Amino acid sequence: MNILITGGTGFVGTALVKQLTQQNHRVIISSRREKQGREDIRYTKTPGEGELFSVESIAQADAVINLAGHNIAAGRWTAQVKDLILNSRVQITRRLVRSMERNKEVGQHYPKVLLNASAVGYYGQHPTATFDEESPNGEGFLAGVCRQWEQEAQQAEGLGARVARFRFGIVLGPGGGVLERIKMPYKFGMGGYIGDGKQWVSWIHIEDLVNILTLALTDERVMGAVNLCSPQPVTMAELDRHLARVLGKTSWTRLPGLVARTLLGEMADELLLNGQQVMPKKLITMQVPFKYPDIASALAASA
8 A cells, every 4th residue: 555644753653664664565754854765665745834735645645644743741831832732733634634635626546544643632531430432522631632633634534534533542662652751760760650650541562553553554444533552551550560670670759749740730630640541442342452462561572
């Protein structure tokens, strides 16, 4: 297949592109700058404000995987950063769908599959509830971002495209992502968890994530909302215990919630101090296998 990918140079995108090309797919990566490609990887310019993707780049794609978006954990959530987090997701998704619509109107080929990233933050936070794909949209900044992001992607259904809205858990894997940040304090003997440790963490190993996205390119059962996380969520304290064991380090520090809120503001509550227990009901029903279903094996393959 010919697959157009936005966010193709990030942690997830890099792993995904590697697997797709190994499976003899051809990838078109949306990039801010024109780059020299190769036979199986080409680049197309990411459209700016008021622009659309070129007719050619859309016409060449059988499917689109939309991973673009400003890193939500890159810094304190000022009003400016929150606008960037929202708009970087909503605007690129809107331009993708409008580009598909434009190609349809002018009689050009356009992709009939859109795999769109979202996040388990869609459900908001809760200390005890369990969420699946049928659960309603929650409250909070990230829940609002995910709702608007997904709404933009759903517009492609009106063009006859199969749209899957993947709600990612925290992605664990070697060499990047959230895990590299989590591991850092342990290297200096400062390992531990934040808050009371009872908050739920819904996660997925990057190999499982990439395998499921690749499957979804051709499996027509994959559509609508899909929770992309392990069937075994853990508490923050459990994650801490397993990570310390894998790293061979001592976990003894505890960062009180008040300190985290003082340092990080609103981001602390939504990303660190409150969580959500999310189950991948659709993937379980489809009997999709997970290579790393439990946190111990996932961390052993990542740390």
